Amino acid sequence: MKNFVHLAALLALTVDSVSAHYIFQQLTAGSTKFDVFQYIRKNSNYNSPVTDLASNDLRCNVGASGASTETIEMQAGESFSFTLDTAVYHQGPISIYMSKAPSAAANYDGSGEWFKIKDFGPTFNGGSASWPLQQTYSYTIPKCIENGEYLLRIQSLAIHNPWPAGIPQFYISCAQVKVTGGSGTANPTHALIPGAFKESDPGYTANIYSNFNSYTVPGPAPLTC
Template structure:
């Protein structure tokens, strides 16, 4: 999605994974597959041009809704050169998140419930360059991870922080990953670093 419009086809700008289904999160939390999903390499993926401040995002496959309770995130990692040759081993920073908006042990208690897209505005101070844009939805019982390739222009001199490595951003013991949706419905603790808003 770019400024409210769907751009390209399913894998034009998103790296194609080799997973016929979404990964079991605990199986890949310590693997490089946590970056962009199992087998997701650049291949023939194109890089899409955007400007700092633009509204961008990812949509669900086949125009379906997000029908799994849980939080949504966007992370970005700047490629040292061409993003098409970048494996995502550098620093990542979080640029957006959506958590509970009500009781986290209910479907409707999540901001992403029944959403067709996850979208945000790129910080205007984001430095120019080529980036991996990692969309993630931690479904309480199913997870989604994809990476798009974007080229940012018209940006500023901001310093995105805090930065993390992926894998390494989560641990299998994190309360966010062990939350029991069918349990008492206590407070949900958002995983990962703080959001960098520029």
């Protein structure tokens, strides 16, 4: 009986790790919601996660190049949203990053520096945590960044399978944006991807089912203008 229970647990973990989940697939700029993958790089692994902390796929997802992706012009300070095919249902933080392309965003592989502009983390109340499990996440292009073309990256870090028995999962998409009207006064904390997330990060190794009273989102601190 004990072996059967152990086998069932292993099978459940295996099924969870290979099954499809969700993907950020639609961009809204201002009040206009665009077609699926119109300004978002389309990945080739459907809506499955990336789990390798050393993989370049952590930048924009598996097979997600800019070759056939349009770039949208946006004003600094303008609002945007990412919408998924289904609402996020794995506990964990949502983070939004940007990386300035050397020239055209469509030709950029994301190998340069990234900075974070927003974290959506848990709210703690009465000994329990509440995560922002939504289908749409919204924020604004920072007013203080430089003009130019960027990768605008959103990430769901799913930590529902506690490390080290389970491996945290990254659900990622990148939009291509051309920013105008920025002041260029920003001084963000930069990081490389891969490299921004480590197995030693408390936000990566957190066990949400045991003594979970505080949480630090992995990666650099978000930019403030």
